Amino acid sequence: MSHSIEVRALRKFYGDKLVIDDLSFVVEPGTVTGFLGPNGSGKSTTMRLIVGLDHPSSGTALIGGVEYTQLHRPLLTVGTLLDSEAVHPGRSAYNHLLYLAQTQRIPSSRVTEVLELVGLLDVSGERTGSFSLGMRKRLGIAAALLGDPSVLILDEPINGLDPDGIYWMRNLMKHLAREGRTVFVSSHLMGEMARTADHLVVIDHGRLIAECTPDELIARSSRASVLVSSSDSARLATVIQATGGTADALDHDRLTVRDLSAHRVGELAQQQNIAIYQLTPQEASLEEAFMTLTHLDDVEHDRPLVTHSRGQATP
Numbered sequence: 655m656s657h658s659i660e661v662r663a664l665r666k667f668y669g670d671k672l673v674i675d676d677l678s679f680v681v682e683p684g685t686v687t688g689f690l691g692p693n694g695s696g697k698s699t700t701m702r703l704i705v706g707l708d709h710p711s712s713g714t715a716l717i718g719g720v721e722y723t724q725l726h727r728p729l730l731t732v733g734t735l736l737d738s739e740a741v742h743p744g745r746s747a748y749n750h751l752l753y754l755a756q757t758q759r760i761p762s763s764r765v766t767e768v769l770e771l772v773g774l775l776d777v778s779g780e781r782t783g784s785f786s787l788g789m790r791k792r793l794g795i796a797a798a799l800l801g802d803p804s805v806l807i808l809d810e811p812i813n814g815l816d817p818d819g820i821y822w823m824r825n826l827m828k829h830l831a832r833e834g835r836t837v838f839v840s841s842h843l844m845g846e847m848a849r850t851a852d853h854l855v856v857i858d859h860g861r862l863i864a865e866c867t868p869d870e871l872i873a874r875s876s877r878a879s880v881l882v883s884s885s886d887s888a889r890l891a892t893v894i895q896a897t898g899g900t901a902d903a904l905d906h907d908r909l910t911v912r913d914l915s916a917h918r919v920g921e922l923a924q925q926q927n928i929a930i931y932q933l934t935p936q937e938a939s940l941e942e943a944f945m946t947l948t949h950l951d952d953v954e955h956d957r958p959l960v961t962h963s964r965g966q967a968t969p
């Protein structure tokens with residue numbers, strides 16, 4: 655059975671500092687949900703609250719309707735890869751996983767299975783202290799998958815991986831979601847999230863600012879633009895500005911135009927007898943959309959971009 659993650663009116667104070675501020679969102683099974691936010695916005699804290707490593711000041715974080723600490727054998731429901739997870743450097747990969755398996759009465763045959771799944775079977779007898787960052791991440795994923803859980807909570811799993819490792823992790827997360835699992839993953843790498851995530855939860859200063867698909871976030875961005883190369887950039891820029899657009903020179907014959915469509919720019923150039931060499935709509939990247947969203951003022955943050963009905967689940 656698959657479980658969703660449901661965060662409701664979550665607040666967390668550290669001393670008198672409010673770090674998580676009335677945060678609510680839902681993560682559904684069968685999807686990779688990216689958890690985005692600037693440094694210090696509260697992603698790791700939220701994940702720690704979900705898995706009971708810290709207590710909320712108020713509000714709830716439920717997995718399949720119950721708190722993590724109420725789960726009887728948690729590794730069978732939730733697999734985690736959190737930054738803080740430490741592995742004893744003197745222990746072999748196999749023994750590390752075997753120890754974890756024994757704490758939850760998971761058969762040792764599963765240890766071999768997950769080692770094979772993450773590509774560490776050949777080095778499973780080696781001490782983890784000699785492992786590269788990529789190998790340690792794979793070992794962390796193996797530990798997360800040990801109990802064949804329906805929910806995976808992964809904090810920055812891609813950070814520090816080489817291109818092969820990123821490709822492997824991306825496909826693994828998609829595969830796990832296709833199997834019907836709930837995959838909740840934080841990342842700083844917007845390009846990766848655009849390729850991997852079906853849904854996004856975006857926070858800033860501990861508050862929800864968007865719960866939507868990557869495409870919806872990009873559509874919200876005001877950074878969409880048109881790249882124009884022409885025979886007279888300076889004159890075209892003047893006309894564009896007089897018509898309500900903005901035009902920034904990229905170099906002597908190219909402009910980046912905002913707030914006017916490519917169609918309109920073409921018409922204006924024709925009216926002015928300016929030759930157009932190139933006219934290309936530029937879709938904002940997820941990174942640009944994210945920058946736009948996280949630089950909105952507080953008033954606009956009071957109206958988060960929630961385009962999915964799961965954001966309105968019952969309290």
Ligand SMILES: Nc1ncnc2c1ncn2[C@@H]1O[C@H](COP(=O)(O)OP(=O)(O)OP(=O)(O)O)[C@@H](O)[C@H]1O
Nearest residue numbers: 668669673691692693694695696697698699700842
């Ligand atoms: N145990 C703690 N005691 C006091 N403050 C804390 C504690 N843990 C986190 N914080 C503060 O809470 C805020 C959110 O931190 P958190 O690590 O959750 O953010 P993050 O979004 O995961 O950041 P990053 O992307 O840089 O990892 C930060 O201001 C951090 O300093």
